[in-house]
Amino acid sequence: MIYLDNAATCKPYLELLDLFNEIEKDYFANAQSYHQLGLLSLEHLKKARKKILTSLNISQTHLAIFLSSATEANNLALKGYALKYQKRGKHIILSNIEHPSVIETCLQLKEEFGFELTFLEVNEQGMINLDDLKKALKKSTILVSIMAVNNETGSINLINEIAALVHQKSLAAFHVDVTQAIGKIHLNYQNIDMFSFSGHKINGLKGSGALVIRKNISLLPLLSGGQQEYGFRSATSSVALASTLAEAVVISLEKMKKNLAHVKTLNNLLHEHLSKRKDIKINSPSNGSPFIFNFSLLNKKASVVVEALSNEQIYVSSFSACQSNNKGFSYVVKALGRTELEAQNTIRVSFDYNSTKEDVLAFLKAFENIIERIKG
């Protein structure tokens, strides 16, 4: 089996499965219970929170809210903030290639709660333009949400510059979806007011995620109840999942430099082979995250090719598994200036630390055979 769909989800580190078992076995008590076992569980929860914040150099300024996924984190950040501070203004700025969990959330805020949205367009590299952002900021802007790394193409935004601009020119909070960036590329988290991510994109466990917010920020909770997670997300905390998430962050940050260099060589290898083909258009920008390589087939159906690869147990994806528009093409690739047909026939190959040169060569060999074999 050759798994090259790591932007969708990764295989967890085995040591994290062990850690999950260990914590769930020995510290299963409710972290809010006042007996000794409860207090021990609470210690593990606090340790996990501290690990995340310390490893990102933001322990003095931010706090971490444990959640189930990046989808939940994006929902809580955007709805929680917008509804809490709506008296200050009802304008939100986002890019037009955000993940559906950001776009759909903002559309809901517009349709159900009367917020005004400005969608910033991206250039061919998938980056927003700082002048466009500057022009879009106004007195009523309370939130700006721009992703660090796009999940389909790997395009990277200039998060430091965007943060500086938002903070200089407005009172808006700056939210960043760092799901495809954390532990993979360098980011300065101090400049960001709120950021979302999940464990399973960094070889952690599915069902774990977090929203990290500046300490002075408040949110309208989406789940009310027993006041867990600073009152922002009620429900009994999973100490075991929180612990694996913290560990996944620590491991991926520790190994980031090495993994980045390794994955770059794999990306270069793919690029070298595929850029020679006239029947392909590469969608991932050369300055993007090397973990993601996206291209369009110009005269074959990507869904057919992906299925044929899957029959050989080689796993990649066609356009994003979580499409919001159901139009049958990738709105992300289309936004880069591609045609609808090109945006329909995209293939995404995505790596993790575990991917090998042999995986890439096997993919290329199978891909070339399939292209020869199948009709349009």
Ligand code: PMP
């Ligand atoms: N944001 C981005 C950029 C993503 O890639 C994903 C996962 N496709 C999400 C949010 C949602 O993550 P989760 O599956 O953890 O809800």
